Amino acid sequence: MRIIVDRDGTILDYAEMFYQFCSDLYRDAAQKPPPQAEINAPAYWASVWSGLRIGTKQVSDHVDEVVRRYLPHHGVLYDGVATAAAVLRERGYTLDLISGWVGSAETGTLLEELGIRELFDRVRTRDDLPGDDAGPVPDGAAKYRLALEGGAYRAEDFAFVVGDSSSDVDLARQLGVPCYLVGTGNGPTTSLAPDEDAFVTRVESFAALVSRPRLGEQRAGVREP
Template structure:
């Protein structure tokens, strides 16, 4: 079965506002203000919690050798508490997922967000049931761009790797696809915008309205019986 695997943060949903808020909560608890800007630092948010903490503490002139690892668990607590306050799905994302399902494609998610947080966010957004699989950063011993999480996301959705592709927003997703030997679509509406074209993905998606045609071109149409 042809299978489409989505990244989550920066691909299906803009989660940057809640991620930045969680990092700023850490800085505020230590007596600092809101060190990170929700708009200017959105791209850093999609590089993960440690990247946000590192950037913030560097701006404060704080040695990051120990403090980032110490504050990371606190960031996860803050994030869980406010996981869907600012997060929004990208326009047309869920309509596109529903069209894929209706046309016989299997769909799943492979993310470097911890599985429990990914589950919680998808439940809060009311879309968990649309995806046949969910593999997070801690589901397996490895994470993207290692091929194992991607392969698991395809297989648990009911597909086979050789008839699949990944949709993402960063070089991590591209490298995952290359490791798996499958096509990669990168979105051009995430924090980096059309700048992701520099990575030379197999296709660039400007809006979810155009996803169907790209998927069919890259992995074909399912045979409906």
């Protein structure tokens, strides 16, 4: 069985990437950047999609640069991700890293540099969607298309979705599998189905749950293994 793992905020700590991206925009506009805590707050990310401008630039028009330019130099994984991925593989699961954002090549390179690329069978992002679908498709729908890969895979091939946002819940619902939301990234801000899904603090906690017998009895409200 396969487990879909989200990238940003789930295994990848993008805080420094995003901060450096915004800081450079402020410097290009001859403005002083706000404190890092402010830039990395969920409210600031929301403002990007509400029309935030820095100098003459609409930030949302340039946000893919966070991955293209800053992931290679500032991208880091959360503590315990490599261990968690190894545990899940040892338990017989196949891991697919699927993101609704861009950066398949950049992500694969980072995983190779960290020595864990082989732990993930597929690394797929919006880059891998057909050209007509790459732009306007909502994240949840994009992830669903990326997961099934044009019919190469079926919903029955998947056991869980692990992520940090409502798009991951949407993906799980479309696949008909439980969703486990981690508290990293912007943190879970969406409701889960009782007796089906769960909150966990991080991917490592999810891996520990999978290592227990009868995972189906581990339900919503789980905080730590």
